[in-house]
Amino acid sequence: MKNHDGMFSLKGKNVFVVGGLGLLGLAVSQAAAANGAKVVVLDVDNDKSKAVLKWAGKHKYRLYYEYFDAADLDACELSLKRLVKEYGPMHALVNASYPRSRDWARPLEKMTVAYLRENVDKHLNSYLWLGRCAALLMQKARVKGSIINFGSIYGVVANDLSVYEGTPMSGELTYCAIKGGVVNLTRYLASYFGKDGIRANCICPGGIFDRQNPRFVKNYERKTPLKRMGIPQDVAHAAVFLAGDASSYITGEVLMVDGGWTAV
Numbered sequence: 001m002k003n004h005d006g007m008f009s010l011k012g013k014n015v016f017v018v019g020g021l022g023l024l025g026l027a028v029s030q031a032a033a034a035n036g037a038k039v040v041v042l043d044v045d046n047d048k049s050k051a052v053l054k055w056a057g058k059h060k061y062r063l064y065y066e067y068f069d070a071a072d073l074d075a076c077e078l079s080l081k082r083l084v085k086e087y088g089p090m091h092a093l094v095n096a097s098y099p100r101s102r103d104w105a106r107p108l109e110k111m112t113v114a115y116l117r118e119n120v121d122k123h124l125n126s127y128l129w130l131g132r133c134a135a136l137l138m139q140k141a142r143v144k145g146s147i148i149n150f151g152s153i154y155g156v157v158a159n160d161l162s163v164y165e166g167t168p169m170s171g172e173l174t175y176c177a178i179k180g181g182v183v184n185l186t187r188y189l190a191s192y193f194g195k196d197g198i199r200a201n202c203i204c205p206g207g208i209f210d211r212q213n214p215r216f217v218k219n220y221e222r223k224t225p226l227k228r229m230g231i232p233q234d235v236a237h238a239a240v241f242l243a244g245d246a247s248s249y250i251t252g253e254v255l256m257v258d259g260g261w262t263a264v
């Protein structure tokens with residue numbers, strides 16, 4: 001009989017979470033720490049980090065914070081090298097960041113070329129560059145690491161605009177292109193680094209409840225087979241699974257955490 005004990009534990013693993021203070025990233029950071037990982041939260045929100053470090057201290061979790069601007073592509077490689085030197089080999093990189101322009105979520109008619117370029121550069125290019133740099137570091141250290149990128153249902157299907165009816169909300173064109181790119185660049189990393197035992201997978205969440213317009217929430221829930229929006233923990237548990245040994249034969253996969261949204 002094989003021993004299955006501890007297969008879902010992250011004990012002994014160093015998990016780096018980019019955007020680890022956000023709605024989803026924070027849940028991932030907390031879930032990874034609670035499952036035994038040493039967690040290095042990489043984010044640009046120094047203020048928010050204080051409360052999170054306090055929470056970790058209270059629970060005696062090994063969770064650390066470092067300022068890290070994922071959109072600063074020129075600094076990325078060196079910064080990651082320094083972080084690995086300080087915290088140890090990278091067993092998992094979770095990218096749950098959401099870099100965007102100040103005027104993010106412009107309607108299609110109000111978009112400009114500058115807006116398009118800024119958001120593709122900050123979001124898609126940073127996911128690609130970070131994934132590349134992290135995988136090369138894992139390869140160099142001979143670590144069979146796991147890269148987990150955050151896509152979206154909108155990297156796989158286009159927005160069903162009917163859920164925004166009767167609300168001031170709307171979908172965003174650039175987001176679909178960016179997330180479609182994130183899904184497929186992750187597959188490339190899986191293909192390229194598979195020979196090194198490095199895995200790359202994408203988590204594609206559906207809409208996560210965040211006190212959105214009640215009409216939107218109602219419309220969204222009606223369309224979703226599980227009849228509710230997601231919560232951050234739904235996504236965090238999927239990330240813990242993909243970071244650990246229980247998923248060791250899973251790579252290049254797109255894990256939909258969407259209550260069935262893309263199944264119908």
Ligand SMILES: NC(=O)c1ccc[n+]([C@@H]2O[C@H](COP(=O)([O-])OP(=O)(O)OC[C@H]3O[C@@H](n4cnc5c(N)ncnc54)[C@H](O)[C@@H]3O)[C@@H](O)[C@H]2O)c1
Binds near residue numbers: 020045097100152
């Ligand atoms: N929330 C949802 O409903 C939802 C649904 C599908 C997919 N997603 C995806 O999940 C990921 C996380 O989304 P979220 O809702 O948690 O977003 P969020 O805005 O709550 O959090 C994003 C985090 O990224 C950090 N960040 C922003 N720019 C950064 C940079 N340049 N470098 C490092 N960190 C940076 C922010 O400080 C923040 O902590 C995103 O990729 C998003 O597209 C979210």
